[in-house]
Amino acid sequence: MKKVVTGVVGNDIHVVANRLIDISLQARGFEVFNLGVNTSLEEFIDAVVETDADILLISSLNGEAEGWCRDLQFLRSEYSLRDVVFVIGGNLAVGEAKQSDIIPKYQSYGFDLVFHQVDLNTGLDTLEAYMKERA
């Protein structure tokens, strides 16, 4: 069973998507560690370490993820987390923004999969396909 750590990053309290993500992941057969809203990047990384998770799936709805995720590369190198898949989704910018700007930006922070305003099921299908391909 693949393990996923999830939650909403930073000062973000939009909780509805977080609940849906928890339920959907479980329905798809993942073991879920849900840190809930208001979670710092360090807590996410630490949870991955403590649970030896395969996937970190962060969501951000209020548009402030960028400020919170810049340190990802640094934290990732603190522990050897090379095999962990990093995913982010939700509303990844404030106001209007182009996918073609957002995706490379978050990839440069160290995310493997980036879903800006992508429907949850579409995103999770992509994630499962990605995991299969890697295996």
Next chain:
Amino acid sequence: MSKLLIDVGSTYFKVCQQSGISQYFRDFKKDIYDDLITKCGDIFAQYKKEDVFICSSANGGLSTLIIGLTNSFSLKFAKNIAFNSGINIIDTILYSKIEETKAPLELVDVVIVVGGIDGIGNVFDEKLFKYLQNVQYSNIVYVGTKQDANYLKEHLPALKILGNIITGKLHVNEVELKEYLTNLYQADIVGKEDIKHLYELTSNQIYSTPYIVNRSLPFIDANFEVVNPFIVVDIGGATTDIHYSRDLVRDNILTESEYDRLVFKKLGVYKSRETLVFAAKNNEFVYELLAYLNVTENILEEESEKALRILMQLSIFLVLYKVSRLSSMYVTLHLELLKTVVLTGGITKVLSYEEVESIIVFFYKKVMNLHAIPTIVMDYNYAIWTLGMSNTETRS
């Protein structure tokens, strides 16, 4: 038949009978038993052994070193449990940095090792054993993933293995470790030869004083003009204890206990006076505070009644500072929510209400930027201690 309650402190004895409370300074040339008999022999003669209840805080305090996998879970949970059990944390070590970390020089009473939820393995390796070779410790306890327990035990025969403090949902499970540490603390105090000797005077269990104070907390608001949330600050000769309502802590840790406790081992006004002065001199607010009290720093070196009062005022300030958000070493209490400060211990015999109030006003103004302060309650007659003692007695 009435009871005789005795509290053995680092600097004096308190003796409580129906007629009231009296206190006697300790004579350090004598052992505790002889000293008590010399001073209170005729009092003991009036009571049967089963009516005598003793608690002690003499020379109390255990130290711990915590080694954990991450800051947000292993170390955070273990730190919290250690604090709540009244143990002093010498240092915390992040396992990924263990090779670069120096071993503490002092003897550690208990090393706590923690990391990983149950089900994951190979969290710890030789790096741990190599590091521990340079640490002098009396006890070592493991509260991490079950999978690594046998491997660690093979290399560390003295290792005590308890249930994982990190649950499968990444929540804290404090029960077993807290009980273990509390017992260790209790055993340390009452296991001292000096204290064992006191069983010639009582047929009841001897408890540690902090345990007794903690027992009384749920009854405090019924017996005092206290509004929740409150803290109880017990400033004694050798240590300073602070007991606080869990409502003042905002963390992701869910626990059963309503009240927690933190001990500052080296913040007493007599026996650890030097460390108190040292801590004071290194505090960014102290010169302003001394000026506010109309004295200069020379007072800290003096041996006068006035100097003692100033030291006591300083210790109130330092304790509050250490649990405020300006200090990250300890638990951070939301002091802006605090409704009542209860002061107990020797300090209430020395300081007036106004002297305490002036310090708390200074603290709230300078550190908290608030003009309103919590209500101050002075436990002049050690009623908190008596309350805890009487309640233990009815329980047992």
